Amino acid sequence: MLEDEIEQSLLEELTASDQSSCSDGDDSSGTDDLTVVEVIGSECSNNESDDVQCATASRASTALSATFMREDMTNYAGQREQFVDNYGPQNETHCAKVFKMFFDDQLVELIVRKTNTYAAQKVQARSFIPLCSRMRDWKPVTKDKMYVVLALFMLMGIIQKPKVCSYFKKKNYILGTPIFGSIIYMDRFESLCNFMHFNNNDHIGTYQGPSKLFKIYPFLSHLNTKFQSLYFPGQNIAIDESLTLWTGRLSFRQYIPLKSSKSGVKSYELCESSMGFLWSFIIYTGKDTVFQTAFILGDTNKTAAIVLSLVEPLLKKGRMLWMDNFYNSPALAQRLKTLKTDCVGTLRLSRKDVPQRVKEKKLKKGELVAQHSGLVSVLKWKDKKEVTMISTYHGEKTRTKLTKCRQEK
Numbered sequence: 001m002l003e004d005e006i007e008q009s010l011l012e013e014l015t016a017s018d019q020s021s022c023s024d025g026d027d028s029s030g031t032d033d034l035t036v037v038e039v040i041g042s043e044c045s046n047n048e049s050d051d052v053q054c055a056t057a058s059r060a061s062t063a064l065s066a067t068f069m070r071e072d073m074t075n076y077a078g079q080r081e082q083f084v085d086n087y088g089p090q091n092e093t094h095c096a097k098v099f100k101m102f103f104d105d106q107l108v109e110l111i112v113r114k115t116n117t118y119a120a121q122k123v124q125a126r127s128f129i130p131l132c133s134r135m136r137d138w139k140p141v142t143k144d145k146m147y148v149v150l151a152l153f154m155l156m157g158i159i160q161k162p163k164v165c166s167y168f169k170k171k172n173y174i175l176g177t178p179i180f181g182s183i184i185y186m187d188r189f190e191s192l193c194n195f196m197h198f199n200n201n202d203h204i205g206t207y208q209g210p211s212k213l214f215k216i217y218p219f220l221s222h223l224n225t226k227f228q229s230l231y232f233p234g235q236n237i238a239i240d241e242s243l244t245l246w247t248g249r250l251s252f253r254q255y256i257p258l259k260s261s262k263s264g265v266k267s268y269e270l271c272e273s274s275m276g277f278l279w280s281f282i283i284y285t286g287k288d289t290v291f292q293t294a295f296i297l298g299d300t301n302k303t304a305a306i307v308l309s310l311v312e313p314l315l316k317k318g319r320m321l322w323m324d325n326f327y328n329s330p331a332l333a334q335r336l337k338t339l340k341t342d343c344v345g346t347l348r349l350s351r352k353d354v355p356q357r358v359k360e361k362k363l364k365k366g367e368l369v370a371q372h373s374g375l376v377s378v379l380k381w382k383d384k385k386e387v388t389m390i391s392t393y394h395g396e397k398t399r400t401k402l403t404k405c406r407q408e409k
Helices: 004-015 036-041 095-102 105-125 143-158 164-168 177-184 186-195 200-204 217-230 303-312 331-340 354-359 399-409
Strands: 053-055 236-245 261-271 277-283 290-292 320-323 343-348 366-370 377-382 384-390
Touching: 036 290, 053 377, 095 261, 105 143, 105 186, 105 200, 105 217, 105 303, 143 177, 143 186, 143 384, 164 177, 177 186, 217 277, 236 303, 277 303, 290 303, 290 366, 303 320, 303 331, 354 366
Parallel strands: 053 290, 236 320, 320 343
Antiparallel strands: 236 261, 261 277, 343 384, 366 377, 377 384
């Protein structure tokens, strides 16, 4: 078979699943291939993603990959890893029971204790409390009342009004929501919102987590643990970043104009492709963000460190990881393949170890060029525009899916 025919056959059969998630857009902030050690010592970049620190493994630093031997596709024999893990929900599927699994008694009791402690500290710190202050009427909250507040928070996400007091207006027959006032008084609700806490301020001296997340770190840790224990993702998983809307004052607030929220709290997330279930996440807090995993070596670049930190518990199980060009690189793809994890995704030509022939080849519409380095294949084709992709196996159809992802983006 001629080389062009082999390449065309490979492209038509390359990777994927109708449930996968990926994109080739440049909505992520730019990055380069600096290693973790270089990133920690670098202060010359204006990009917030260039300020990420990573905790390296204690073993000696070794290269993520050897020199890439760039070969034509005539002898490429990539195979998909066999999926050997369980998947799906591990317990109940009824919506109310599922909510109680995530927001269980342990978490709600934690919120109750910390809220009552913070309210007592605030009251004791005041030498004089005005007669009209809600502090005079403060009573310790109970677990049942905290569940009521959480339920109202969810209801306020469905019924949206401009102010909190708008929910408690009983005389407005058109826009009134009498259920709020019948469940809790407005002053009591606002007091609980003002005093709600997830950590004890007096424990900051012994705190060892991310400094900027001290106030909510127990809550985040609890959710991350529950996400990973109550649901096992299927074979296809995806990593991307999300921006949660926040317009207030915050030192690690990010502004990404291509995101729908534009301004807010940035997080790196690993999700299952079929259900969209959020399985693990890392909040980005600026240059002090730490990624910890035994698979991070001394020369691991910062985007690879994000991927390895998120996907570590799912490695060596035969899963397929989908990424966009912010994370993907030949070195990372080869490392994942050695850990029995396939990957597919778009690729930036500026990445290290991209074959020179793929970089320089000028394509006409419908043409493609591809080379491999044993475990990893790099392809570039031109349909409406040039797209470079990286893959560690061939099997199902990928070209159609990647084109669809670009159109949706």
